[in-house]
Amino acid sequence: MSIEIKTNSVEPIRQTYGHIARRFGDKPASRYQEASYDLEAKTNFHYRPLWDSKHTLNDPTRTAIRMEDWYAVTDPRQFYYGAYVGNRAKMQEAAETSFGFCEKRNLLTRLPEATQKQILRLLVPLRHVELGANMNNSKIAGDVNATTVSQMHIYTAMDRLGIGQYLSRIALMLDGSTGAALDESKGYWIDDDLWQPMRKLVEDTLVVDDWFELTLVQNVLMDGLLFPLVYEKMDQWLGEQDAEDVSMLTEFMRDWYKESLRWTNAMIKVVVAESEANLEQVQAWVDQWEPQAYNALKPLAEASTGIEALDEIRAQLSTRLKKFQLQSQGVSA
Amino acid sequence: MAVKSKKLNLKDKYQYLTRDMAWEPTYQKKKDIFPDEDFEGIKITDWSQWEDPFRLTMDAYWKYQAEKEKKLYAIFDAFAQNNGHQNISDARYVNALKLFLTGVSPLEHAAFQGYAKVGRQFSGAGARVACQMQAIDELRHSQTQQHAMSHYNKHFNGLHDAAYMHDRVWFLSVPKSFFDDARSAGPFEFLTAISFSFEYVLTNLLFVPFMSGAAYNGDMATVTFGFSAQSDEARHMTLGLEVIKFILEQHEDNVPIVQRWIDKWFWRGFRLLSLVSMMMDYMLPNKVMSWSEAWEVYYEQNGGALFKDLERYGIRPPKYQDVANDAKHHISHQLWGTFYQYSQATNFHTWIPGKDEMDWMSEKYPETFDKYYRPRYEHWAKEHAEGRRFYNNTLPQLCQVCQVPTLFTEMGEPTKLSHRQMKYEGERYHFCSEACCDIFKHEPEKYVQAWLPVHQIYQGNCEGGDVETVVQKYYHINIGEDNFEYVGSPDHKRWLSIKGKSSDDKTERAKRDAA
Amino acid sequence: MSQLVFIAFQDNDNARYLVEAIAEDNPEAEIQHQPAMIRIQAEKRLVINRETMEEKLGREWDVQEMLIDVISIGGNVDEDDDHFILQWT
């Protein structure tokens, strides 16, 4: 018996796509690489958009930030779609267990009325902030022209919708799924003085046109103060009000925020390191928006954790930004 | 908390979990937050009438999509590990994948960008969320297609630079301009174009019979991504139908605007799919269903039922539908003949169909194949056998709108080209049909900008004046590897070697040439 | 003119139960087997009932689970906790 080994037909004639090989050499590429680099159209666009007199489709000048190559901004998590949904499916499974546990044991409805009201007033209205974040990230995903960057933003857009849905479910748990608690909570968002600076800030971000400015404001400055304040400091504070079970229902948000720091940090780092002009532009935006984010959260901190907690977080944000040569008004900084 | 009132049903609960998160802004003007919503003339009086097309919250979305992805990647891994490319019906089949990766996959990415954009443009939160979900799905398709083809790219030519080619290669300006047209339009037109006309009315023709054909040709990787993508498509199609009904119900003034968009986008989609017609009839060595049969089932039958349903809104079937229905007997053959003669400038190979295939076409196209198309192949096969493989050495005239060469014939007159021309502001423009000319007349300011590849070559914008330089340098098509006739190509030789036949197997070649 | 609704599934194990359930609840539906897929069409209306599926599967079944195996549909969709309906009005 002879064994015929047809090496010439089994051996690959190339290891990866040309556009990947031009960046990384012709060697086996990761799924992240093949899914993320140079997929979007770059040139020879046929028609100018009817809705924008200044730019072409996929126009890199939709932001004031200039990069030699936007693909220098990558995702440290290496999320392509499959990796992303796989990761989130695991997170949602854990969240589902917590929600099921809470519901079965009536852990929220057993809380004193006053505490329930605090949850509806101080925590649940954040679902509206999440919807704003969802809109902003969808806009960014539509405006960015490098897939490594745009995909991180569409994942974030969907995450924010999901977080808004988890917050809404807390209210549905409180009112036995009638929607009454959500109506009450939305009333606070619309009318309560406590929320007006935040609502104004969210509405102000919805008219920001420069997508990089928007990702900085939304995903770095606002989130950088809001998530630690609400899901760490306020979480502890709620625990002190005997509402520590709420903590189970916001675990997703804590895990999510910790993870999101990885890509937001990586993005800011690369962008400001690119040029002096970028650094200056980002610094100008930090100067403009960071105090607004701080002021928008003040009433919430005052009504719950106390202002010191917010100041402490502000200092942490300042330390974080300092690593990228950016200055902000941290209290202790 | 005292709970008295009734529990929410699924629909209302979903509403609370999506659009109830929105609010009426007071610190910024609504007009400034949603500046793109009005200019198209579509009147929306009440966004709360929006019927959510599917009620998938993010937790369920992550769960189901992760399950789909797990299955899909398990098959990709198995396919690569087992060198699945060796088990396909014939290497000619891979040419369909080359066209798919360069022509279709970049559109999935464009759809991702387009839906992310409209996912922000509407003031109705229900519509925004539905669009965003489609945006991320489209990103999925763009990426899974790269992964599905990754293994083929290692073993065959022509798959190596899809997005780069999509921006430049002459025939790829057909799909590129189609999506550029939709993305440069306003949000309502975009949805009518892509969600309704393309996804609902036409994509079945691409994804259902063609993917079934992939299975029939032993390509498990493609059929799996195709069907897995199409499972998202079922949601997208639901969105497509809901959006049309919603716009039509909102205001009677919307009806004529939507009708014109349906006319335009049906036609543009039909022209785009002419590429798919030849993939089905010519590039699947094992054939499942002819293009004309697929057209009958997925357009005439399903589209017929759909447009009957829309009658109550005052919508009629697309203008020039009769021309498209008549063309089902011709376009796959006309397109294949075109690509056959321009194979020197494509990233895939062409060939003369074998005798069995021609007999199959005679059976499927009894009125047209033997009369009009078989003689072409017999003539070209003879020329090839005598050492004169036919290539057209001039460049073709392109339609100003669809950008396909002006190759189509008049309805009922299969030997007469259906060319049209007109003058606009002193410039001459040429079209493949009355329908494309109509589209131009409605929005001439848009179509005068078309980046027509043939004209761009002649203007000297493609790195060279001769076809060879353009093809090699500007298109990244490797001459002698990716292009020209299939018989004798490196792909062909490799395939023969995989199958244990010598590459100068005269019988194989003679058999084909005799056809 | 006839107005057909249709649904197509990947030809896999899940689909067998779906097809069985559909055949039972829609006796007039036509079931076509094509390479790697199963296509079902019916005049005007086609329904998938959760209850029938749960009987076939012997477990709880969420209507949205169907999304994993469906390839394509034609018709207006009406979906709630208990069924998935395709219809032309």
Place this chain on the structure above:
Amino acid sequence: MSVNALYDYKFEPRDKVENFNGMQLLYVLWPNHLMFCSPFALLVKPDMTFGTMVEEILKPATAPHPDAAKADFLGAQWLLNDEPFTPDVNASLKDNGIDHKSMLTVTTPGLNGLAGAGF
């Protein structure tokens, strides 16, 4: 009709004659010879004579067709932009009234392609 946009939407046509470096585009259709799938798109000098165009461009382009050897293009029936047209063989294209992106249709009586299929 005119485009509906958010602003005054007006852009230059991409294929104006100025963009062709002194040359112009010419399309030629030979009806009933669908072996050539569509009209030829040719880049020509406006001051090239009509006869030169036929000899140096049209004849080589049509050469692969068996009818080409038999075709008397100069004695054939011509249309210019769908209107009857009698070319002056010795005059330039420009002087023949053939402007940028014009289309010539040349019918060669008795030559109707192969197999009775207009091919």
